[in-house]
Amino acid sequence: MFKVKGDDGAARVGGPGAGGYDANAGDANINSMGGINGGAGANAGAGEWNNAAPGPYDDFGRPIPGVTLPTVYFSFDSSRIGSSEAPKLDEIASYLSSTPGTGVVIEGNCDNRGSDEYNRALGxxxxxxxxxxLVQxxxxxxxxxxxxxxxxxxxVQGDDEASRAKNRRDEFVALTLNK
Incomplete structure (x- = not known):
């Protein structure tokens, strides 16, 4: 089941902050499509997207307001999809199958153990x-x-195991694909 949050039309697809999703195209991020544009002015909060400088997804699509996809969590130092997390990915696959013209950006995240370089690679x-x-x-x-x-x-902030477990995750941003 997909949750629609808010009557203000803001896309809330996870991530910190009271205003919903906050896209940040920082210089150090990596992706499978050859990188993203970063630097000054590359931040866009929900509701500002159309007026903002180019964001990390602009060449691919626009976030869909009101669609929140499940978050998938991982064990420490692992990229294996756990049996308890697979149904969440099945739900995302079902959503994508039933909504032609949509896509998804998968954002890999880690806890604060390990070097920056290692954690970017693990993410x-x-x-x-x-x-x-999803491809399978x-x-x-x-x-x-x-x-x-x-x-x-x-x-979440914190160095306890419960906090770290919530940071080992993939978040999913539903997009209307550019034609």
């Missing part, structure tokens, strides 16, 4: 694992992009 492996899962369920690769934020975007 990318996590995003690619989810992408492979019939979603065209052309409808999926991946990006790794490593440990840059924690869902």
């Amino acid at each position: 990318e492996r996590r995003a690619l694992a989810a992408k492979e899962y 369920r019939g979603i065209a690769e052309s409808r999926i992009r991946t990006i790794s934020y490593g440990e840059e975007r924690p869902a």
Whole structure:
């Protein structure tokens, strides 16, 4: 089941902040499509997207207001899709199958253990694992992009195991694809 949050039309697809999704095209992020534009003015909060400087998904699509896809969590130092997380990916595959013209960006995230470089690579492996899962369920690769934020975007702050577990995740941004 997909949750629609808010009557204001703001896309809330996970990530920190009270205003819903916050896209940030920072210089250090990596993705499977050859990188993204970053630098000054590349941030866009929900509701500002159409008036903002180019964001990380502008060449691919626009976030769909009101659509929140499930978050997939991972074990420590792992990119394996756990049996408890597979149904979430099945739900995402079902959504994509039933909504032609949509795509998804998979954002890989890590906890704060490990070097920045290692965590960016692990975040990318996590995003690619989810992408492979969706492709195996019939979603065209052309409808999926991946990006790794490593440990840059924690869902919660804290050095305890419960906090770290919430930061080891893939978040999914539903997009209306550019034609």
